Amino acid sequence: MRRTYVVLAWVVAGGVFVQAMALAFGVGGESHFIQGGGVVDKALVESRTADFTGVIGFPIHAIVGGMVIPLAALALVVVSFFARVPGGRKWAAILFALVIVQVMAGYSIKDLPYLGILHGGNALAVLLTAVQSARRVRVVDRSAVDAASTRVPV
Amino acid sequence: MSRSEVGRRLVASVAAASAIGLAVLGWSSTRLGEYSVLAMGTHDHHAPVPGAVVDVASLTADPTRPADVRVRLVARAGTVDVPGGRPVEGYTVNGTSPGPTIRARQGELLEVTFVNESVAAGATIHWHGVDVPNAEDGVAGVTQDAVPVGGSHVYRFVVADAGTYWYHSHQVSHEQVEAGLLGALVVEPSGGGARGVTDVVAVLHLYAGQHTLNGAARDERVVVPAGSRVRVRVVDTDQGTAAVWASSPYRVVAVDGHDVVAPAEVTGRHLLVPAGGRADVEVVTPAGGGAVRVHVGGARSVVVGPAGAGAPAPVPQPREHVDLLAYGSPAPLGFDPTDPDRSYEYVIGRRPGIIDGRPGFFWTVNGRMFPDVPMFGVRAGDVVRMRIANQSGEVHPMHLHGHHLVVLSRDGVAAQGSPWWVDSLDVHPGESYDVAFVADNPGIWSDHCHTLPHAVEGLVAHVMYDGVTTPFTINGPLGNQPE
Numbered sequence: 012m013r014r015t016y017v018v019l020a021w022v023v024a025g026g027v028f029v030q031a032m033a034l035a036f037g038v039g040g041e042s043h044f045i046q047g048g049g050v051v052d053k054a055l056v057e058s059r060t061a062d063f064t065g066v067i068g069f070p071i072h073a074i075v076g077g078m079v080i081p082l083a084a085l086a087l088v089v090v091s092f093f094a095r096v097p098g099g100r101k102w103a104a105i106l107f108a109l110v111i112v113q114v115m116a117g118y119s120i121k122d123l124p125y126l127g128i129l130h131g132g133n134a135l136a137v138l139l140t141a142v143q144s145a146r147r148v149r150v151v152d153r154s155a156v157d158a159a160s161t162r163v164p165v
Numbered sequence: 166m167s168r169s170e171v172g173r174r175l176v177a178s179v180a181a182a183s184a185i186g187l188a189v190l191g192w193s194s195t196r197l198g199e200y201s202v203l204a205m206g207t208h209d210h211h212a213p214v215p216g217a218v219v220d221v222a223s224l225t226a227d228p229t230r231p232a233d234v235r236v237r238l239v240a241r242a243g244t245v246d247v248p249g250g251r252p253v254e255g256y257t258v259n260g261t262s263p264g265p266t267i268r269a270r271q272g273e274l275l276e277v278t279f280v281n282e283s284v285a286a287g288a289t290i291h292w293h294g295v296d297v298p299n300a301e302d303g304v305a306g307v308t309q310d311a312v313p314v315g316g317s318h319v320y321r322f323v324v325a326d327a328g329t330y331w332y333h334s335h336q337v338s339h340e341q342v343e344a345g346l347l348g349a350l351v352v353e354p355s356g357g358g359a360r361g362v363t364d365v366v367a368v369l370h371l372y373a374g375q376h377t378l379n380g381a382a383r384d385e386r387v388v389v390p391a392g393s394r395v396r397v398r399v400v401d402t403d404q405g406t407a408a409v410w411a412s413s414p415y416r417v418v419a420v421d422g423h424d425v426v427a428p429a430e431v432t433g434r435h436l437l438v439p440a441g442g443r444a445d446v447e448v449v450t451p452a453g454g455g456a457v458r459v460h461v462g463g464a465r466s467v468v469v470g471p472a473g474a475g476a477p478a479p480v481p482q483p484r485e486h487v488d489l490l491a492y493g494s495p496a497p498l499g500f501d502p503t504d505p506d507r508s509y510e511y512v513i514g515r516r517p518g519i520i521d522g523r524p525g526f527f528w529t530v531n532g533r534m535f536p537d538v539p540m541f542g543v544r545a546g547d548v549v550r551m552r553i554a555n556q557s558g559e560v561h562p563m564h565l566h567g568h569h570l571v572v573l574s575r576d577g578v579a580a581q582g583s584p585w586w587v588d589s590l591d592v593h594p595g596e597s598y599d600v601a602f603v604a605d606n607p608g609i610w611s612d613h614c615h616t617l618p619h620a621v622e623g624l625v626a627h628v629m630y631d632g633v634t635t636p637f638t639i640n641g642p643l644g645n646q647p648e
Contacts, residue, residue, distance in 0.1 A: 050376055050463045052407070052463030053403075053404075053407070054403035054406075054407060054462060054463070055371060055463075057404030057440070057618070058405070059404075059618065060343070060371060062373070062374050121559060122595065
């Protein structure tokens with residue numbers, strides 16, 4: 012269970028990396044497309060037929076952000092009740108809350124563009140919290156080993 | 166392993182198996198199978214229907230009246246030639262896409278023989294914005310069966326209102342419309358168009374990511390004398406809003422086939438045309454010569470002016486838009502919407518769920534997901550009010566078949582301009598529109614989002630008249646799939 016906890020936490024952390032890469036790829040490709048005279052308007056966006064280099068970054072961002080990361084964060088909360096990780100539930104809960112904020116901000120950006128500032132900043136909070144959660148296990152493991160070794164009479 | 170440990174594992178296994186079983190059961194219950202729209206959702210009015218039940222197929226134009234205009238449309242699957250761009254695989258009507266522009270005069274009876282030569286999934290023709298009798302509405306599985314390869318179907322209806330309309334398939338429409346099974350329909354006033362006004366049709370469509378104007382991936386040049394009035398009929402056949410603006414002042418003379426009363430000159434603003442919507446804008450070329458550029462959509466322009474006049478450089482899109490809620494002058498509506506016979510809400514939301522066995526993030530109507538969305542029951546003659554509210558994060562161009570809605574207010578602010586009659590209305594996130602219509606066209610009418618992939622994702626409800634029934638089904642052996 013602790014292994015599962017660690018894996019899930021790293022899935023969230025890795026997901027944030029994928030998100031940053033996918034978005035930069037998409038925006039970069041879109042800028043390149045526009046530089047070449049391409050037009051991005053509502054018709055193109057809604058048709059889902061844009062085919063410039065990097066456009067794959069947008070659906071990746073949507074799937075990883077809308078499905079993979081939230082499901083991993085939710086699973087982490089569930090697993091935290093069974094994995095004996097000190098502080099595990101607390102960190103899983105914080106991470107899940109941050110992910111919820113992130114997803115809601117993401118879906119509302121088109122409506123309220125200022126949420127982009129929160130979405131970008133909160134992404135790093137998700138990353139740090141995920142790493143912190145994953146490292147709980149390693150830190151705890153080491154202290155357990157230390158505790159055990161001190162108990163062994165020399 | 167102790168006995169209690171074994172017991173606990175047994176209980177856990179049974180619980181897990183039950184949970185999986187319930188999940189599978191829950192999933193399979195979302196499978197739609199063959200269904201009739203009659204079985205959809207919750208009927209708000211279950212009043213017993215006195216008298217005979219009317220079949221949608223019987224709701225036709227006068228069958229004894231001879232046609233004034235006859236047209237034959239042949240749909241084919243194949244390569245669509247895109248002048249100025251690259252050819253794409255799609256659908257053509259009479260060999261091209263868009264298909265031919267059909268022209269008729271107000272009050273004439275139009276008879277269209279539609280032939281499906283090679284569209285494998287079957288096809289239909291829906292007359293977008295024309296308030297046709299229900300049998301002619303062209304919605305596969307609701308008002309007819311999709312026309313199979315080798316089959317044909319005759320549509321007959323009177324074009325009662327002059328204006329700009331379009332036609333498109335309403336079978337697997339998100340795919341067939343995008344791939345080009347469409348064309349324009351122009352209904353001229355019975356006395357002919359305004360004298361001295363040049364008429365230009367501007368059909369906007371994306372073919373595999375290529376922005377086109379009347380099927381060509383380039384601007385269009387129209388030669389008119391200096392000082393001419395030009396009416397540009399913009400038809401947005403795409404999945405999203407199109408912006409229109411010009412290098413000189415313009416007037417919005419009609420919206421969705423209804424003239425605007427006393428349209429003022431617009432400068433420094435763009436006009437938004439919803440997906441599926443039409444807008445006629447009029448410009449006047451300078452008396453001293455020179456041309457006018459009318460930007461239609463983000464990528465294309467119509468340039469009008471005398472031969473040899475240089476095309477004006479593209480002008481940046483103005484930041485503000487024309488608000489049709491307060492454009493033109495008020496005029497009588499012809500009915501009283503203040504004391505409606507029926508009042509409905511059409512609240513759009515979004516949440517995760519499963520439709521037809523497919524998990525996803527789906528649209529909801531009044532908090533419920535397809536096919537459990539409301540059925541808006543009406544009786545012939547009713548004045549119906551509807552509040553369309555968008556609580557999702559995306560724009561929805563809401564399209565009601567067979568009727569025109571008049572906008573009464575937006576976010577509580579009453580309409581102050583010319584009566585704003587629409588069949589396709591963009592409702593932005595957080596907005597709420599109060600609209601009204603007279604139920605004067607019996608039938609079963611789709612009321613859906615015209616960003617067609619959204620309709621596939623469940624943003625479809627129906628207005629159903631008491632006593633009307635349909636023999637057609639969706640997802641059955643005939644393969645009817647309207648969205």
